[in-house]
Amino acid sequence: MTINTNKEGEKLTIIPEGRIDTVTAPEFSKAIDDNIEGVKDLVIDFEKLEYISSAGLRVLLTTQKTMSKVGTMKLVHVSDVIMDVFNITGFVDILTIE
Amino acid sequence: MEITLPATIENVEKVTEFVNAELAKINCPAKAKAEIDIAIDELFSNIANYAYNPEIGKATVKVEVQENPQAVVITFMDKGIPYDPLKREDPNVKLSADERGIGGLGIFMVKKTMDSVEYEYKDNHNILKIKKNI
Numbered sequence: 327m328t329i330n331t332n333k334e335g336e337k338l339t340i341i342p343e344g345r346i347d348t349v350t351a352p353e354f355s356k357a358i359d360d361n362i363e364g365v366k367d368l369v370i371d372f373e374k375l376e377y378i379s380s381a382g383l384r385v386l387l388t389t390q391k392t393m394s395k396v397g398t399m400k401l402v403h404v405s406d407v408i409m410d411v412f413n414i415t416g417f418v419d420i421l422t423i424e
Numbered sequence: 425m426e427i428t429l430p431a432t433i434e435n436v437e438k439v440t441e442f443v444n445a446e447l448a449k450i451n452c453p454a455k456a457k458a459e460i461d462i463a464i465d466e467l468f469s470n471i472a473n474y475a476y477n478p479e480i481g482k483a484t485v486k487v488e489v490q491e492n493p494q495a496v497v498i499t500f501m502d503k504g505i506p507y508d509p510l511k512r513e514d515p516n517v518k519l520s521a522d523e524r525g526i527g528g529l530g531i532f533m534v535k536k537t538m539d540s541v542e543y544e545y546k547d548n549h550n551i552l553k554i555k556k557n558i
Contacts, residue, residue: 345465347436347462347465347469348469349434349437377458378462380530381469394522410537411462414537419518420524
């Protein structure tokens with residue numbers, strides 16, 4: 327997978343491309359951890375994401391818990407396939423999806 | 425068609441590619457393909473993490489395409505410790521972020537997205553069979 331990050335002041339945008347699965351979830355997690363310091367506005371752009379498995383959901387949950395304390399986190403460009411995953415797992419109620 | 429290889433996390437991708445090659449032959453729709461790929465990730469990584477821990481054993485993944493109605497059947501086999509993932513209690517998906525753990529979410533997704541999931545322990549093998557109607 328490829329992960330693009332864009333940080334402007336307190337705003338961080340993360341754009342993962344490919345799949346977030348057991349193999350790649352640690353990379354996704356690291357991309358967030360490496361850039362999250364001082365961030366109050368986190369945007370995760372799923373436009374180029376094929377799918378996400380439970381390993382990736384674990385990262386989203388952890389990150390959501392962190393961001394809830396210091397600012398906001400939102401997901402944009404979520405495809406139908408990934409929306410189904412969020413619906414099935416109840417993550418639709420935990421995450422902010424635009 | 426089947427593939428036998430060491431059950432390691434790194435090999436999840438090989439199994440996914442192997443199955444996707446079969447899915448391409450039947451023009452599997454993108455949504456079903458994504459759901460199958462997620463199921464492979466959840467089930468094969470479970471075998472990699474737990475079946476032979478701390479050793480590394482082998483696993484076999486078999487793909488069959490059924491006709492009328494068209495369906496893909498994928499069977500995961502390993503000789504690790506007997507484990508029926510279907511016995512695991514479903515997670516409570518109504519809890520808030522702070523209350524939630526993440527355990528059991530993978531197999532729960534597989535159960536929800538596949539048309540059938542069956543487990544059997546036979547001849548010293550864990551046999552998990554998933555079926556997705558296409």
